[in-house]
Amino acid sequence: MRDGSTLFSVGIFYGSSTCYTEIAAEKIAHEIEKTLKNKDLKENFSVSIFNTKETPLQKIEEFDCLILGISTWDFGEIQEDWLKQWHEIGNLKLDNKIVSLFGLGDQEGYGNWFLDAMGLLYNQLNQFVIHWCGFWPTDGYNFTSVLPITEDKQLFVGLALDDDSQYELTDQRIEKWSEQVVSEWLDILA
Numbered sequence: 001m002r003d004g005s006t007l008f009s010v011g012i013f014y015g016s017s018t019c020y021t022e023i024a025a026e027k028i029a030h031e032i033e034k035t036l037k038n039k040d041l042k043e044n045f046s047v048s049i050f051n052t053k054e055t056p057l058q059k060i061e062e063f064d065c066l067i068l069g070i071s072t073w074d075f076g077e078i079q080e081d082w083l084k085q086w087h088e089i090g091n092l093k094l095d096n097k098i099v100s101l102f103g104l105g106d107q108e109g110y111g112n113w114f115l116d117a118m119g120l121l122y123n124q125l126n127q128f129v130i131h132w133c134g135f136w137p138t139d140g141y142n143f144t145s146v147l148p149i150t151e152d153k154q155l156f157v158g159l160a161l162d163d164d165s166q167y168e169l170t171d172q173r174i175e176k177w178s179e180q181v182v183s184e185w186l187d188i189l190a
């Protein structure tokens with residue numbers, strides 16, 4: 001890390017139509033702060049959270065570490081608040097940002113399009129040089145979409161959450177993923 005007094009900024013940005021992604025974002029903020037506290041690093045990081053409905057996307061340039069949350073709607077479509085600002089993404093300065101994604105979807109109802117918006121966001125951000133963190137195993141999910149996963153199908157490109165079909169797993173997934181993300185940040189920032 002740069003030195004003991006350096007403050008790293010974490011920005012959590014989400015778009016959410018019926019509050020599921022919003023609630024997940026709040027839980028992630030809580031778990032990230034808990035993990036930082038357990039590692040005695042709370043003073044080295046600031047964690048802020050923003051709804052893309054009311055926040056210009058340009059704001060994401062201000063943060064070292066980004067956690068971006070998006071739900072998928074209407075057979076593989078991007079959540080509406082992200083969609084409204086989608087055209088801005090190419091104009092942002094995001095090279096060298098440390099980015100993790102999380103997505104909300106419904107694998108039982110929309111298995112062919114499960115978490116497609118998270119995959120689309122990943123592809124859109126890959127025009128920049130990004131330090132990706134928070135890839136997540138596909139084990140334990142049942143779906144056929146290809147956009148949110150790596151070529152070998154072993155990993156999602158971010159945390160996969162499904163409050164429609166696997167609500168009972170959400171909290172433990174968030175807890176484990178937040179610990180994973182913090183330890184990946186520390187490796188990159190070392």
Ligand SMILES: Cc1cc2nc3c(=O)[nH]c(=O)nc-3n(C[C@H](O)[C@H](O)[C@H](O)COP(=O)(O)O)c2cc1C
Nearest residue numbers: 016017018019020021071074075076105106114115
């Ligand atoms: C009409 C409708 C269409 C949906 N389409 C998809 C889809 O294509 N893929 C997917 O993974 N989930 C789909 N979902 C599930 C939502 O993504 C899921 O309920 C999510 O938790 C909503 O999050 P939000 O309230 O934060 O927007 C759909 C849900 C509804 C009601």
